[in-house]
Amino acid sequence: MRYTLLLHYGEPAEGELSAETIAAGQAAFNAYGKALASAGVLVGAEVLEPTKESTTVTLRTGSLQVQDGPFAETKEALAGIFVIEVPDRDAAIGWAEKCPAAQWGVVEVRGAATSLRDGVWTAGCTAG
Numbered sequence: 001m002r003y004t005l006l007l008h009y010g011e012p013a014e015g016e017l018s019a020e021t022i023a024a025g026q027a028a029f030n031a032y033g034k035a036l037a038s039a040g041v042l043v044g045a046e047v048l049e050p051t052k053e054s055t056t057v058t059l060r061t062g063s064l065q066v067q068d069g070p071f072a073e074t075k076e077a078l079a080g081i082f083v084i085e086v087p088d089r090d091a092a093i094g095w096a097e098k099c100p101a102a103q104w105g106v107v108e109v110r111g112a113a114t115s116l117r118d119g120v121w122t123a124g125c126t127a128g
Contacts (some may be wrong), residue, residue: 003092009105
């Protein structure tokens with residue numbers, strides 16, 4: 001089954017983290033990504049730009065509205081994702097536990113209800 005690990009944590013202010021702290025975090029995520037790839041479960045991963053760089057788009061009012069910045073102001077923000085293909089939720093939780101972000105934030109584990117693969121929607125997203 002395909003799961004997305006959504007990494008939520010507070011965004012540090014400019015200059016708040018030392019170069020050493022940033023380097024250590026990058027090394028930890030690099031090792032984590034390599035472990036996922038070596039296990040054959042990594043589908044993809046993304047590190048997201050800070051929320052101040054985001055843009056929201058809606059047609060809820062009947063016309064296009066584009067707004068700079070995040071949809072909602074929160075203490076924690078979605079900072080990145082890992083999409084993995086594992087046998088079950090317990091395996092996904094095991095990988096979430098190993099994620100460096102779990103040490104300073106929250107890793108949300110969410111199964112895919114449907115998945116678009118090679119232009120075809122697949123229900124249930126079972127492996128294979």
